[in-house]
Amino acid sequence: MTTIYNFSAGPAVLPKEVLQQAAAEMLDWHGSGMSVMEMSHRGAEFMSIMDAAQRDLRDLLAIPENYKILFLQGGGLGENAIVPMNLMGRRPDAPVDFIHTGSWSGKSIKEAQKYATVNVAASAASNGFTAIPARESWQLSKDAAYVHLCTNETIDGVEYHFVPDVAEQTGGAPIVADMSSHILSRVIDVSAYGVIFGGAQKNIGPAGLTLVIVREDLLGHALPVCPSAFDWKIVADNGSMYNTPPTYAIYIAGLVFQWLKRQGGVAAMEAQNIAKASLLYDYLDSTDFYENRVAKECRSRMNVPFFLKDESLNAEFLASAKAQGLLQLKGHKSVGGMRASIYNAMPLAGVQALVHFMREFASTHS
Structure with missing residues (x-):
């Protein structure tokens, strides 16, 4: 039977x-007589x-004690609304700075x-979203409420490999980072961010769970229009149990956290991810049959878009x-081409199989 390797971007x-x-454990979790799906x-x-699950995530990312871990619903897209609804009550007249990547x-x-x-303090639109705008070009607001980054662009294949220092220019504005598609793939300094959030369906578990890691001083500033179920202060005060959380997704996430610990933790996983990404990018750079258009210093380790030079061969x-x-392997409809998502759970053997196939396909169609 052919070994299957799934390069989906998410789920x-x-x-x-x-x-x-x-x-x-589906029918009987630890002798309880219940499936996790059936539990109160x-x-x-x-x-x-x-x-x-919360304890293991805190250990894996070395999350400081003055940060709360929230398990929410709504996905990364929903959190794009939930973030300003929670932070703008703190400084309602201040602008929000975005880096558009x-x-x-x-x-x-x-x-x-x-x-x-x-x-929009900086935009990569002029380069076709193939590179992060140079830090010295950012036109940050001196009184920003916060600075929002998407630290890994799932569709465009661009990843931050640095943490920008914005505090001096913005009057101490916190960084809010959407890490949906690379959280737990690399070591990060959580204390460099005010808020980290992400949908779980990339590196953590099934769709339905959203993680928020938020510094405690940023709680309690929700706008009046913010639904109570999405008010971070209320959710934190209730241990993510203010409403019924996505229980089965949390259970699977917890199993993934345990698996990550068995692999050696995030540092060990980062080393594996570097090896996988290097293997694929090295091949792409060695051939004229395919191309990756992202600047080398900004390439994502998780999401690798590439194009056949002769796109009539795509199908x-x-x-x-x-x-x-x-x-x-089909690329997102908005950009076309191909995309290989090589998240934590993708073994090196999967990337090796992909490169072998790509090499063989190129040799028979050149």
Whole structure:
């Protein structure tokens, strides 16, 4: 049987061990007689799952004690509205600064404009969203409420490999980072950010769960229009149990956190991700048959867009890849081409199989 490798951008591949454990526990979790799907979210069984998941995530990212971990719903797109609704009550007349680096930061800008005055401090539109604008070109507001970054653009394949220092220029504005598609793939300094958020369906678990990591002093500033279920202060005060949370998604996320610990933690995972990304980019750079258009210093380790020079071969490429067990390689409809998402759960063998296939396809179509 052909080994299947799923390169979907999200919902994305999960570790096989996690899926096997979830299958084994589907009908009876730890002798409780219940599936996790059937448990009361306030019962002792699920509370133990929730507590372990929060504890393991705090350990994996070395999250300081003055940050709250919230498990919410609404996805990354929903959080683009929830962020300004929670932060603009703190400084309602201040602008929000955005660095526009691709599709997702673009969506964030449109959503924030409903709740705040937006200043696009820098945009990569002129380079086709293939590079992060040079830091010295950013026109930051001296009194910004916060600075919003999408630190990995899932569609465009652009990733920040630095943490920008914005405090002096903005009067101490916190950085809000959408890390949906690369959280837990690399070591980060959580204390450099005021808020980190992300949908779980890339590196963490199934769709339906959104993570928010927020510094405590940024709680309690929600606008009156903010629904209570999305008010971070209320959610934090209730341990993410103000309303029924996405219980099964939290359970799967907890299993992924345990799996990450068994792999050696985030630092070990980062080393693996560097090896996988280097293998694929090195091949792309060695051939004229394919191309990656992202500036080398800004390339994402998680989402690798590429194009066939002869795009009339796209359909045949995808069909042949599928026949070889290489799935979900079609690029996003807004940019075309191909995209290989190589999240934590994608083994090195999967990237090796992809490169082997790409090399063979190129050799037979050149």
